Amino acid sequence: MKALEIRDVSFRYPIGKDFVLKNISFCVDHGEFLAVVGANGGGKTTLCNILRGFIPEFQNGCDFSGEVLINGRKISDYSSGDLAREVGFVFQNPFIQISGVKKTVFEEIAFGLENLGTPKEEMRKSVTDIIELLRIGDLKDKHPAELSGGQRQRVALASVLVMNPDILIIDEPTSQLDPQGTQEIFDIIRIMKEQNKTIILVEHKIDLISEYADRVILLNDKGILIDDTVDAVLSDKILLNNGVPMPEIAEVADMYLQLKEKKTDRLPVNMEQGIRFFRDSMGEVS
Numbered sequence: 001m002k003a004l005e006i007r008d009v010s011f012r013y014p015i016g017k018d019f020v021l022k023n024i025s026f027c028v029d030h031g032e033f034l035a036v037v038g039a040n041g042g043g044k045t046t047l048c049n050i051l052r053g054f055i056p057e058f059q060n061g062c063d064f065s066g067e068v069l070i071n072g073r074k075i076s077d078y079s080s081g082d083l084a085r086e087v088g089f090v091f092q093n094p095f096i097q098i099s100g101v102k103k104t105v106f107e108e109i110a111f112g113l114e115n116l117g118t119p120k121e122e123m124r125k126s127v128t129d130i131i132e133l134l135r136i137g138d139l140k141d142k143h144p145a146e147l148s149g150g151q152r153q154r155v156a157l158a159s160v161l162v163m164n165p166d167i168l169i170i171d172e173p174t175s176q177l178d179p180q181g182t183q184e185i186f187d188i189i190r191i192m193k194e195q196n197k198t199i200i201l202v203e204h205k206i207d208l209i210s211e212y213a214d215r216v217i218l219l220n221d222k223g224i225l226i227d228d229t230v231d232a233v234l235s236d237k238i239l240l241n242n243g244v245p246m247p248e249i250a251e252v253a254d255m256y257l258q259l260k261e262k263k264t265d266r267l268p269v270n271m272e273q274g275i276r277f278f279r280d281s282m283g284e285v286s
């Protein structure tokens with residue numbers, strides 16, 4: 001059974017003239033890491049909101065067709081509590097995710113479990129475990145309002161992960177963070193991948209996708225343009241015509257090939273492939 005299955009989904013906002021998503025279909029396996037890329041306004045956040053059950057539930061008057069299945073069961077058949085245990089959602093803006101009603105980070109992380117009526121001792125253990133796993137012990141007694149953007153985003157991730165969902169939907173988690181904050185978030189995402197979570201990530205930082213994702217979907221206003229392995233999609237120049245950059249190493253290799261008037265079957269998309277590419281190319285020259 002697939003972790004997630006999207007069958008022929010189309011969607012138009014109540015005040016929207018055009019459909020934002022048209023006939024979108026794809027599946028995600030348990031433990032798979034899928035990245036979704038595309039130009040601004042291409043519908044990535046809308047898709048995330050469909051996958052977490054927010055759309056069409058909270059969009060009166062919209063046009064929605066198709067089906068979303070989580071673990072083989074229709075998303076509309078889940079209660080909100082059951083869905084929160086299966087699907088965790090991390091927003092682009094960590095300021096939205098913090099509840100604003102808790103005085104310490106520890107209590108903030110416990111908030112979701114508290115709402116589900118989790119027994120106190122079990123809750124305390126889950127929160128302590130996730131704080132240790134994500135190495136954010138230094139933050140646990142701080143007031144959430146005192147945190148920097150990067151710290152808030154790590155706490156936001158902890159408050160989702162403490163519910164232990166199998167599926168994580170993460171929408172541009174680093175767009176408001178500096179390079180160090182970005183790396184800290186990706187360190188957490190790497191831990192989640194090692195724990196075999198199913199991850200759907202929207203992210204503009206293509207070099208990070210190239211290091212972590214298994215598969216990439218390129219979305220534009222016509223639907224899914226490509227759905228393939230990370231190597232196949234990120235080395236395809238079709239990205240450039242759709243508002244998405246290629247990994248830096250692919251661009252450098254492409255410039256090198258143009259300079260040398262050579263061709264390759266596939267451009268490198270990460271450091272390891274880049275080193276091999278240039279070692280082989282230089283070897284050929286000498």
Ligand SMILES: Nc1ncnc2c1ncn2[C@@H]1O[C@H](COP(=O)(O)OP(=O)(O)OP(=O)(O)O)[C@@H](O)[C@H]1O
Nearest residue numbers: 013015016020038039040041042043044045046047
């Ligand atoms: N609540 C809304 N009501 C009407 N239109 C909306 C609403 N939210 C988004 N849109 C429109 O839907 C389209 C898709 O937006 P969406 O935010 O899903 O794209 P995106 O790919 O996530 O963009 P970005 O990369 O900039 O975050 C855009 O044209 C946007 O203006």
